[in-house]
Amino acid sequence: MRWWLPDAGSTFAGPIDTLFLAILIITGIALVVVEVGLVTFVIKYRARPGRKAFYTHGSTRAEVIWTAIPAVTMVALGLISNHYWVLIKDKKSIPPNAYHVGVHAKQFEWQVTYPGPDGKLGTSDDFTVRNQLHVTVNEPIAVELTSEDVIHSFFVPEFRLKQDAVPGMHIMAWFQATKTGEFELGCAELCGMGHYKMRARVFVHTPDEYKAWVAQQAAGGSE
Amino acid sequence: MTAVAHTPTTAHHEPMSFWRKYIFSTDHKIIGIQFLFVSLFFLLVGGLLAMQIRWQLGFPGKPLPGGGILPETMVVNGVILPEYYVQLVSMHGTFMVFFAIMPLLVGVYANFLIPLKIGAHDMAFPRINMASFWLALLAGLVMTASFFVPNGPIRSGWTNYAPLAARPDLSGVTVGQMLWCVSIVVLGLSSVLGSLNYITTVINHRAPGMTWFRMPLSVWALFITAILGVLALPVLQGAAIMLLFDNVLGTHFFDPVAGGQALLWQHLFWFFGHPEVYILILPAMGMVSDIIANGSRKPIFGYHSMVFAIIGIAFLGWIVWGHHMFMSGMNPTLGSTFMVSTLLIAVPSAIKVFNWLGTMWRGNLRFHVPMLNAIGFVSMFTIGGLSGIFMAATPVDIPLHDTQFIVAHIHYVLFGGSLFALFAAITYWYPKMFGRMMSHRIGKVHFWLTFVFYNMTFFPMHIIGMGGQMRRIYDPTIYDFLKPQQPLNVFISYSAFALFAVQVLFAFNFLWSLKFGKKAPQNPWDDNGMEWSLPNPAPHGNWERTPNVYRGPYEFSAPEAGDKDFLPQFVKLPTDRDPVPAPLPATH
Numbered sequence: 090m091r092w093w094l095p096d097a098g099s100t101f102a103g104p105i106d107t108l109f110l111a112i113l114i115i116t117g118i119a120l121v122v123v124e125v126g127l128v129t130f131v132i133k134y135r136a137r138p139g140r141k142a143f144y145t146h147g148s149t150r151a152e153v154i155w156t157a158i159p160a161v162t163m164v165a166l167g168l169i170s171n172h173y174w175v176l177i178k179d180k181k182s183i184p185p186n187a188y189h190v191g192v193h194a195k196q197f198e199w200q201v202t203y204p205g206p207d208g209k210l211g212t213s214d215d216f217t218v219r220n221q222l223h224v225t226v227n228e229p230i231a232v233e234l235t236s237e238d239v240i241h242s243f244f245v246p247e248f249r250l251k252q253d254a255v256p257g258m259h260i261m262a263w264f265q266a267t268k269t270g271e272f273e274l275g276c277a278e279l280c281g282m283g284h285y286k287m288r289a290r291v292f293v294h295t296p297d298e299y300k301a302w303v304a305q306q307a308a309g310g311s312e
Numbered sequence: 313m314t315a316v317a318h319t320p321t322t323a324h325h326e327p328m329s330f331w332r333k334y335i336f337s338t339d340h341k342i343i344g345i346q347f348l349f350v351s352l353f354f355l356l357v358g359g360l361l362a363m364q365i366r367w368q369l370g371f372p373g374k375p376l377p378g379g380g381i382l383p384e385t386m387v388v389n390g391v392i393l394p395e396y397y398v399q400l401v402s403m404h405g406t407f408m409v410f411f412a413i414m415p416l417l418v419g420v421y422a423n424f425l426i427p428l429k430i431g432a433h434d435m436a437f438p439r440i441n442m443a444s445f446w447l448a449l450l451a452g453l454v455m456t457a458s459f460f461v462p463n464g465p466i467r468s469g470w471t472n473y474a475p476l477a478a479r480p481d482l483s484g485v486t487v488g489q490m491l492w493c494v495s496i497v498v499l500g501l502s503s504v505l506g507s508l509n510y511i512t513t514v515i516n517h518r519a520p521g522m523t524w525f526r527m528p529l530s531v532w533a534l535f536i537t538a539i540l541g542v543l544a545l546p547v548l549q550g551a552a553i554m555l556l557f558d559n560v561l562g563t564h565f566f567d568p569v570a571g572g573q574a575l576l577w578q579h580l581f582w583f584f585g586h587p588e589v590y591i592l593i594l595p596a597m598g599m600v601s602d603i604i605a606n607g608s609r610k611p612i613f614g615y616h617s618m619v620f621a622i623i624g625i626a627f628l629g630w631i632v633w634g635h636h637m638f639m640s641g642m643n644p645t646l647g648s649t650f651m652v653s654t655l656l657i658a659v660p661s662a663i664k665v666f667n668w669l670g671t672m673w674r675g676n677l678r679f680h681v682p683m684l685n686a687i688g689f690v691s692m693f694t695i696g697g698l699s700g701i702f703m704a705a706t707p708v709d710i711p712l713h714d715t716q717f718i719v720a721h722i723h724y725v726l727f728g729g730s731l732f733a734l735f736a737a738i739t740y741w742y743p744k745m746f747g748r749m750m751s752h753r754i755g756k757v758h759f760w761l762t763f764v765f766y767n768m769t770f771f772p773m774h775i776i777g778m779g780g781q782m783r784r785i786y787d788p789t790i791y792d793f794l795k796p797q798q799p800l801n802v803f804i805s806y807s808a809f810a811l812f813a814v815q816v817l818f819a820f821n822f823l824w825s826l827k828f829g830k831k832a833p834q835n836p837w838d839d840n841g842m843e844w845s846l847p848n849p850a851p852h853g854n855w856e857r858t859p860n861v862y863r864g865p866y867e868f869s870a871p872e873a874g875d876k877d878f879l880p881q882f883v884k885l886p887t888d889r890d891p892v893p894a895p896l897p898a899t900h
Contacts, residue, residue: 091779091796094711101710109708116698123665123694127687130672134608135679141877142869143674147614151670152663156617159662163655166705171648174706178644196482234641239476240574242639242714246780246793249711253640255575256475257568260641273793277639277714277782279469281476281483282395285785 098247098272098293100265104173105249111169115162183263187231191215192222194254195237197283199274206307216306220289225299226269234260242278245291251277266293328852338438339852343445344424345745347415348738350449352822354411357456361404363812368392368400370805372787385464395484397786398467403459405470406492409592410499411452413730417595418503418541419448421737422510422534424745425599428843428850429531431519431859431882436512440505447502454495461487469784471585474566474577478558486559493556500549503541510538519842521861521891525619526881528841528865529612532619533598536626537591543630544587551580575640582633590629592726593693594622596733597664600686602865603736604671606839607683609877611866613670614663621660621667628657638706639713647706654704661697665690676869676877680837681755685736688763692728696721699774717777723770735759735818742825743832747848750825758817765814768807772800838878840865845882862888 094106134142176182189210191202201222205214210233224230234243236254243262244251252262276287294302337343367376375390376382386396423441427434435441458465465488468477472492480486514535518527527535555577557563564570566577605612612618634642634650668690677683699721703709712718735758742750779797781788788794788801835844842861846854859882867879872887884890 090799092775094778095780095793101707105707105710108705109702109711112702112705112708116701119662120694120698123669124691126669127672127691130669130675131677131679131687134672134675134677136609136676140676142609142676144611144869144871145613145674146611147617147667147670151666152614152617155666156659156663160656160659163658163701164652166701167652167655170651170705170707174644174648174651177707177710178647180644238482239479240473240640244714244780244782246711251639251710251713255568255641257572257574258641273791275780275782275785275791279398279401279473279476279784282393282398282467282786284398285394285787286790288791 094249095246097249097267098245098270099249099267101177101249102247102267104176108170108173112166115166178262180261183231183261184229184265187229187263188225189231189233190222190224191233191235192243192254193235193237194241194243194276194280194287196239196281197276197287199243199287199289201289203303203306206303214307218306222274222289222291223299223302224266224291224293225296226266226293228296229263229265231261231263234262239280240278241276241280241287244275244277245272246275247272248291253278269293269295269298333852336442338434338442340423340427340435340438340441341745341850341852343441344420346445347419347423347448348745350452351412351415351419354407354452355413355416356819358404358407358412359812359815361400361407363809364392365397365400365404366805366808368397368786369788370802372789392786394786395467396464398469398784399465399488401784402466402469402472403455406455406466408726409470409588410496411448411455413592413726413734414503414588415448416734417592417730418506418510418534418537419445421530421595421599421741422506422538424741425530425843426510426513426534427517427854428744428846429528429841429865430514430517430522431842431855431861432513432517433853433855433858435509436517437509441509444502444506444509447498447505451495451499451502454491454498458488458491458495461491464488466492471581472555472577473574473581474555474558475568475572475574478555478564478566478572478577480559489559490556493552493559496552497549497556500545500552503545507538507541507545510534511542514538519859519861520893522842522881525616526861526864528598529601529615529618529622530595530598533594533601533622536622537594540587540591540594540626540629544584544591547580548584548588551577551584554580575637575642578637578640579633582636583630585636586633587626587629589725590625592730594625596689596730596737597622597693599737599740600689600733601664601668601671602841603682603686603740604668604690605866605868606837607678607680607686608672608675609678609868610671610675611864611868611870612667613673614667615864615866617663618667621663624660625657628653628660632657635704635709638709651704651706655701658697658701658704665694665697680739681750681752681759682736682740682837684756684759685732685739688759689729689732689736692724692732692766696724696728699724711780712777714783715777716773716781716783719783720770720773720777723773727766727770732762735762738822740837741843742822742829743836743848744843744846745849746826746829747832748825748827748829749832749836750821750829754817754821758814758821761814761817762811765807765811769804769811772804772807776800776804835880838876840867840878840880842881844880858893860884860890862891 193200234254236256272291274289379387379390554565564572635654873879
């Protein structure tokens with residue numbers, strides 16, 4: 090049983106998990122303040138015979154305090170979040186040396202196109218593999234996302250990466266895996282009755298392993 | 313039944329036939345009660361769908377108990393089919409949002425409370441009001457009918473994302489999708505007619521002395537909600553008509569294969585959909601404010617900031633729709649803008665929560681059933697509001713978007729928030745509707761059991777969502793990373809069954825008290841509202857002569873009240889002067 094976010098598998102996990110924890114602390118404090126206040130008042134001010142409530146219509150000072158504190162906190166949170174948001178999602182943040190793969194989603198599978206031995210997408214040595222995404226560890230990977238039919242969503246929990254694939258759009262997403270191993274790629278957007286089984290394997294290789302795999306695929310011809 | 317009580321200010325009408333009085337009624341109170349019965353029925357339908365969802369998620373592949381009565385297009389050998397599962401989640405959302413919570417809050421309480429609380433004889437347009445109810449019922453029946461057509465109801469979620477919803481060849485749904493669109497257009501018409509009525513009534517039909525800032529917060533909230541409704545629903549109607557054309561006439565508004573735009577649907581849907589979220593919570597906040605002031609025997613803390621917070625939430629509600637689309641491929645710079653506006657909604661929401669706490673501070677708290685549910689609302693809405701901050705912060709939204717975390721969030725707002733407020737409101741205004749009290753004892757047991765099982769059901773959803781369980785997947789156990797948390801899914805399912813089962817208490821209390829409840833005194837909660845100057849139930853036309861309003865709605869424990877701890881809006885003290893009546897609107 091897991092009580093936290095999945096294990097970290099990409100460079101995004103660091104800032105995202107830290108931000109998650111920060112928000113958990115902020116909201117945790119707010120929650121404790123409210124719930125403890127509520128329970129205290131429920132016990133302390135329960136009706137007793139002969140007692141009358143304190144007649145007041147409020148306090149401007151209190152209003153200013155509990156307007157200002159959330160406002161400042163939220164603006165600060167927005168600014169910090171935006172920094173990482175831009176780093177993760179902005180097109181300009183994709184490292185220029187990123188290795189490009191094409192991911193084409195369709196009901197209900199992922200077709201991954203690899204650049205082949207020449208390292209360039211859109212050339213004749215490209216090859217396509219169904220439901221398998223192979224990448225190299227510690228290398229920025231740019232995913233060129235497209236969709237055949239309806240909206241799907243590319244989601245690898247360990248990478249903290251989610252990006253919809255929208256028909257008619259060519260969307261770029263990127264990540265950099267930090268550990269080798271096997272992960273799962275799921276579809277996070279309802280795409281029809283087979284939505285639940287739109288599942289692919291993600292393999293994070295060492296550079297040598299990856300080269301060997303590409304050579305083997307290129308030799309065996311594309312699928 | 314007609315006008316049995318003869319207080320001097322009570323309206324007097326000729327007896328009417330059963331049909332005119334209860335079925336084709338133009339009385340805002342009867343229309344509110346009609347909405348109440350119909351939407352409680354749809355709440356039950358939505359709940360039954362939820363139980364099947366929880367069965368499948370807790371016990372995938374095991375035969376659904378009683379599933380044998382369902383046709384083979386839904387269930388084979390007792391096991392729920394993937395296409396039926398997708399229909400279950402789609403229709404659960406549709407019924408709960410459009411036919412249970414929205415009509416319960418707006419259809420029932422805007423109708424029932426607005427005229428009573430502002431001292432009006434009825435709605436501005438009583439016959440349009442009747443049309444609004446019948447259109448809503450028609451829409452509900454059309455939506456229900458989609459279960460009985462070939463290929464069944466929609467399979468694209470209650471949000472109907474295109475192009476899945478726009479292309480029968482991709483969704484596998486034909487007639488069901490058309491019925492969804494038609495039903496939504498009809499329901500939108502009902503909502504717009506209702507909203508125009510509420511807005512007009514509040515502006516034109518306030519009794520002398522009922523100034524804007526003497527209106528109870530329930531009326532303020534319902535008034536602002538009506539403005540949201542009249543602006544938001546037409547957008548959805550337009551989008552639904554376009555979607556219908558895509559399905560039936562072969563247009564391609566949302567299908568990129570022929571030059572359409574897939575994201576256009578999402579922009580239109582959420583431009584409606586986010587204000588809709590506030591349509592589903594603002595009335596709850598308003599009624600809870602009234603009930604907390606009553607239960608605390610204190611004026612509401614910071615009345616004016618409460619009003620401005622309602623207006624602030626409603627205004628911000630129009631500029632946050634993009635937060636549903638952070639992962640959609642929309643320009644990330646737009647994402648930044650929508651993140652800031654979304655985070656800012658925390659401010660008016662915090663103002664409201666702290667003012668409720670301020671109201672209870674140094675009060676003399678009476679824990680009647682409405683008060684218990686109202687306190688439940690405050691504590692649960694707080695969790696729902698705070699969990700929203702995780703998804704508002706765009707980077708954190710990346711792993712959480714479209715997982716069970718958002719399912720937990722929406723249920724903390726709509727069940728923990730809206731539905732607890734409705735349990736409070738139904739119990740509170742029950743005597744005004746039916747002249748009898750609901751049982752306090754059953755009400756208290758129902759509250760505590762619901763509160764416990766509700767948290768056991770929805771809180772763990774945050775955790776499986778953090779673990780990455782996607783929404784709307786038929787079988788989480790096929791994923792290696794989700795398998796370890798399956799025991800929690802089983803736990804949630806058992807809790808959900810218990811939560812559903814204890815609602816029998818509410819249903820029993822509601823129905824039994826109609827006939828056997830204790831007769832209600834005229835002002836059972838010692839409240840200040842205008843409605844309590846009338847007998848229970850109030851006659852058609854409410855007041856014989858338009859009443860005067862002498863003060864604000866929350867003068868609990870005011871020094872002038874003497875021995876009592878409340879001072880109703882309609883009580884004239886020797887020091888009070890009669891308000892100058894405003895000129896009657898031209899419609900009279």
